[in-house]
Amino acid sequence: MRQLDSKKIVVATHNDGKLREIRELLAPYGLEATSAGELGLPEPPETGTTFEENAYTKAFAAAAATGLPALSDDSGLEVDALDGDPGVYTADWAEKPDGTGRDFQMAMRKVEDLLQEKDATEPARRGGRFVAVLCLAWPDGHAEYFRGEVEGTLVWPPRGTRGFGYDPVFKPNGYTQTFGEMSASEKHSWEAGRSDLGLSHRARAFARFATAMLEPA
Numbered sequence: 001m002r003q004l005d006s007k008k009i010v011v012a013t014h015n016d017g018k019l020r021e022i023r024e025l026l027a028p029y030g031l032e033a034t035s036a037g038e039l040g041l042p043e044p045p046e047t048g049t050t051f052e053e054n055a056y057t058k059a060f061a062a063a064a065a066t067g068l069p070a071l072s073d074d075s076g077l078e079v080d081a082l083d084g085d086p087g088v089y090t091a092d093w094a095e096k097p098d099g100t101g102r103d104f105q106m107a108m109r110k111v112e113d114l115l116q117e118k119d120a121t122e123p124a125r126r127g128g129r130f131v132a133v134l135c136l137a138w139p140d141g142h143a144e145y146f147r148g149e150v151e152g153t154l155v156w157p158p159r160g161t162r163g164f165g166y167d168p169v170f171k172p173n174g175y176t177q178t179f180g181e182m183s184a185s186e187k188h189s190w191e192a193g194r195s196d197l198g199l200s201h202r203a204r205a206f207a208r209f210a211t212a213m214l215e216p217a
Contacts, residue, residue: 001144001212002138002142002144003213004069004136004213004214006068006069007030007031007032008031008032008033008034008068009031009032009033009068009069009070009071009136010033010034010035010036010039010062010063010066010068010069010070010071011023011026011033011034011035011036011070011071011072012035012036012058012059012061012062012063012070012071012072012137013035013036013037013058013072013073014035014036014037014043015164016037016164017163017164017165018073018075018164018202019035019037020184021184021188021202022071022073022202022206024184024188025188025190025202025203025206025210028191028192028216029192029210029214029215029216030216031214033071036058036061036062036070039065039066041061041062041065041066043058044057044058044061045057046058046074046088048074048088049088050088051074051075051076051088051131051132051133051147052074052133052135052145052147054074054088055072055073055074055133055134055135055145056072056135056137056143056145058070058072058074058135059071059072059135059136059137059143060137060141060143062137063137063138063139064139066139067139068139069136069137069138069139070136070137071134071135071136071209072134072135072137073132073133073134073135073202073205074088074132074133074135075090075130075131075132075133075201075202076088076089076090076091076130076131077090077111077128077129077130077131077165077166077170078128078129078130078131079111079114079115079126079127079128079154080127080128081115081118081120081125081126081127081128082111082114082115082118085114086107086111090107090165090166091165093107093110093111094106094107094165104164104165104166105158107166108158108166108168108169111154111166111169112154112156112169115154115156123153126153126154126155127151127152127153127154128151128152128153128154128170129149129150129151129152129201130149130150130152130166130170130179130200130201131147131148131149131201132147132148132149132200132201132202132204132205133145133146133147133148133205134146134147134148134202134205134206134208134209136209136213144212144213146205146206146208146209146212147205147208148197148200148201148202148203148204148205148206148207148208149201149204150172150173150199150200150201150204151172151173152170152171152172152173153170153171153173154169154170154171155169155170155171155178156169158178158180159177159178159180159181160177160178160179160180160181160182161180162179162180162181162182162183162184162187163179163180163182163184163187167179167180167187168180168181172199172200179200186199187199187200187203188200188202188203189203190203190204190206190207192210192214192216
């Protein structure tokens with residue numbers, strides 16, 4: 001596994017929510033992180049059929065454009081009763097019909113409507129998971145991958161105004177709150193130096209990345 005020997009990296013995202021969470025997780029390691037959005041880099045088209053493919057597309061585009069290692073996150077919600085949808089198309093389901101941005105209230109409603117069509121009204125039939133894949137790519141095309149998943153249940157109506165995306169309808173197994181009701185520290189339940197993987201899919205992917213690549217500053 002190639003090691004990260006740079007203290008400067010690009011976070012290959014234009015998503016403010018993802019950037020905020022990744023910066024919070026990176027903070028103890030003394031890395032100088034700027035985002036693709038802040039640098040004005042274009043968003044590459046995500047045409048992959050796996051989280052790994054899409055994560056690589058974003059990370060390598062940022063690395064090639066800046067000459068720096070780039071860290072990307074591709075993540076999504078897989079709902080068992082919907083055969084794993086929306087999966088890699090999780091963000092696409094939130095695209096407004098007029099192309100003016102994303103509406104996650106609309107996306108959560110779409111998931112719920114499809115669950116109702118499947119008569120998936122009991123918790124046992126509303127299971128799913130959040131998946132996150134972190135990709136660290138270098139300008140020469142080399143990449144390392146780190147995957148995290150968290151199992152849970154889809155709830156309705158949405159609960160909480162914290163987090164972002166589909167967080168208000170996802171209740172992780174063993175908890176009474178949705179991700180939308182948790183603070184960032186509760187949602188991640190992980191910090192530098194801990195030996196466990198934390199709670200959220202992103203924290204679990206990051207914990208694997210940190211163990212392999214980083215040392216606290």
